[in-house]
Amino acid sequence: MKTRQIERHRLVPHTVDGETELVLDTETIDVPAPPRDWDQVVRTAVTIGAVVLVTVSLTWTTASVGALLAMSTVAVVGYAAGIAFDATWIMCMGAEWLLRNAPERAALPRKAGHWALAVSMAAVLAHGHYIAHSWGVGAIGALVSALAKSGWMIAMRVHARPLDPRTQQWVAKRRAAVDGQLALIPVRRELQRAQHLIEAEQHALAAHGPADPDRSTDRxxxxxxxxxxxxxxxxxxxxxxxxxxxxxxxxxxxxxxxxxxxxxxxxxxxxxxxxxxxxxxxxxxxx
Known part of the structure; x- marks a missing residue:
């Protein structure tokens, strides 16, 4: 059995010249080492691989589309605009992950991510055809974004925790109640600001005094x-x-x-x- 060493701290009595005090004692002991969690290792590897693929895709698309756009504008502006093509579907996938427990809300970013991926692949395809005069070269370059998105979708499925229909409804009801409370916060603030404005206006009018001189005397x-x-x-x-x-x-x-x-x-x-x-x-x- 594999073991690992840990330090254990405890208070022990210690006597000097007849005076006893509790002091901290440290000792090293051997405890059984838990087996390696290979599932977690593979899950971490998949996540790292997906991040690497997304980074490569973002770099490749930015270089390809940026070079294509630089022909009609300033190079810096063209390459900056090229970031938007892959960054859009990456952002949509992030939103889809955050909304993973709300399928009806996650549908929109999922659909938008597919459309953004198609636009990004079309732009890379056009660049490859323009540079190499070959649709095949452009298609291969466009597949980089598709592979990156596929890898990220696989990583999302690895980390996903599906809910049964009843639990999904329970989560939706709880989230609706909390979201309603959060939505009322700015409403309450707006109403309080409006009420304070009304009170300030009333105080200002009262301090200014009535227009009728007959009302100027104290009551x-x-x-x-x-x-x-x-x-x-x-x-x-x-x-x-x-x-x-x-x-x-x-x-x-x-x-x-x-x-x-x-x-x-x-x-x-x-x-x-x-x-x-x-x-x-x-x-x-x-x-």
Missing amino acids: PDESDDEPDADVLPLHSGAVTTKDAVRIAWDSGIRDDDAVIRYVAKATGRAPSPETVARYLRALRIGA
């Missing part, structure tokens, strides 16, 4: 006087001083003090006697 405690019986009661603050004077006048109240008491009750604050007198003079002149 004292409401008067305990009851309104005249002939005048309909109004909600405090529902009318302006001018409106309250008009209502009192139309109700037959002519005494200045009585009008002031009614206006105070109707508006919820004590009016300026000069303002009430001015409004009454205007009504008397009109009468």
